Amino acid sequence: MANPIFYFSSCLFLSIVIILVKFFHKVWWTPIRIQSSMKSQGIKGPSYRFLHGNTKEIINMISKIRSSPKEVLHHTFPIIQPHIYSWIKLYGMNFLQWYGPQPQLIITEPELIKEILNNKDRAYPKAKAPNYVKQLLGDGLVTSEGEKWLKMRKLANHAFHGGSLKNMIPAMIASSEIILQRWRHYESKEIDVFREFKVLTSEIISRTAFGSSYLEGQHIFDMLTRMAHIISGNNYRIRIPGIGKFFKTSDDIESENLEATIRSSFMNMMKKREQEAMLGNIDGYGHDFFGLLLEAYHDSDKTKKISVDDLIDECKTFYVGGQETTSSLLTWSVLLLAIHTDWQDKARNEVLELFGQQNPDEYGN
Structure with missing residues (x-):
């Protein structure tokens, strides 16, 4: 009769060997094979480093370039993406880099970018969002695909068609007048x-899409901004898969707490709007973006109905995407107009020609 201890030890040893073989196949053999195959096709790039890929190089390059003040007005690319800027010069417009053992093909040729974005044959699916990004945006319009994406896209289109946007103009003007009045004291x-x-x-965004004031939604913006900062700080940090189930960093704990608080805030907004609808204070659930989401949440038609998670994810996506992109665009526009005063004069004259000394209204007058 075989010794049970020997049998157990043999099975344990064999299991460990299998695990190690699979591990090294994933983090060493496969990356080396891919790198060699891409190189044979003319796609070069920085060498793969065991386990962390090129992430340490990227972190060091970013830290180095941002450790001292730079002239950013005309040379932003080398500061924002120093690794891509450097590797384009070394390896060409298209190159291979490594996010841990995960290969990333960087495309900078305009025609190829256009082909990928058009994606007529659906050959380029969205990349699976990391956990930090999932906590920030959930499975909303940015990260979803297929039928769910189509359903949420229809809701967004309905909320922001031409007529709806015109109705938002008075609220936009009111908010702009408040900030301009404050600037006059500066x-x-x-x-x-x-x-x-x-x-x-x-x-x-709070007024037009969610029917609330900035003060009411300020805490949500602050929490989402904090989550975005956590994502930025962890973007190039490689972690062993599955370790998060047993060991959580301070960022993990903070992100989970923020996610729970953000969810609770949106649930309170839902309850408040539902109560207003029950009391007849508003038409249906309202005609803004939040109201349309609530209407879809309560829809009896299963093909149109969305879950509470879908609703919250769309709110987070719109809060983050709408605010960050627009505020950044406005800031750069003002900066460039300040640098190029001739274009500042042209823009001012065009506005005066169209509207004179009065604010536009919802009719474009």
Whole structure:
């Protein structure tokens, strides 16, 4: 009769060997094979480093370039993406880099970018979002695909068609007038326009899409901004798969707490809007973006109905996507107009020609 201890030890040893073989096949053999195959096709790039890929190089390059003040007005690319800037010069417009053992094909040729974005044959699916991004955006319009994406896209289109946008103009004007009035007290003083535009866009989004004031939604914006900062800080940190189930970093714990609080805030907004609808204070659930989401949540038609998770994910996506992109665009526009005063004069004259000394209204007058 075989010794049970020997049998157990043999099975354990064999299991460990199998695990190690699979591990090294994934983090060493497969990356080396892919790198060699891509190189034979003319696609070069920085060498793969065991386990972490090129992430340490990227972190070091970013830290180095941002450790000292730079002239950013005309040379932003080398500061924002120093690794891509450097590797384009070394390896060409298209190259292979490594996010841990995961290969990333970087495409910078305009024609190839156009082909990928068109994606007529659906050959380029969206990449699976990391956990941090999932906590920030959930499975909303940005990360979803297929029928779910189509359903959520229809809702967004309905909320922001031409007629709806025209109805938002008075609220946009009111928010803009408030911030301009505040700026008049800063005459001959510096203004942090990025911070000011974040306040402005937050106010407009809260009013037009969620029917609330900036003060009511400020805590949501603050929490989402904090989550975005956590994502940025962990973007190039490689972690062993599955370790998060047993060991959580301070960022993991903070992100989970933020996610729970954000969810609770949106649930409170839902309850408040539902109560207003029951009391007849509003038409249906309202005609803004939040109201249309609530209407879809309560829809009896299963093909149109969305879950509470879908609703919350769309709210988070719109809060983050709408505010960050718009505030950044406004800031860069003002910066460039300040640098190129001739275009500033042209823009001002065009506005005066179209609207004179009065604000536009919902009819475009």
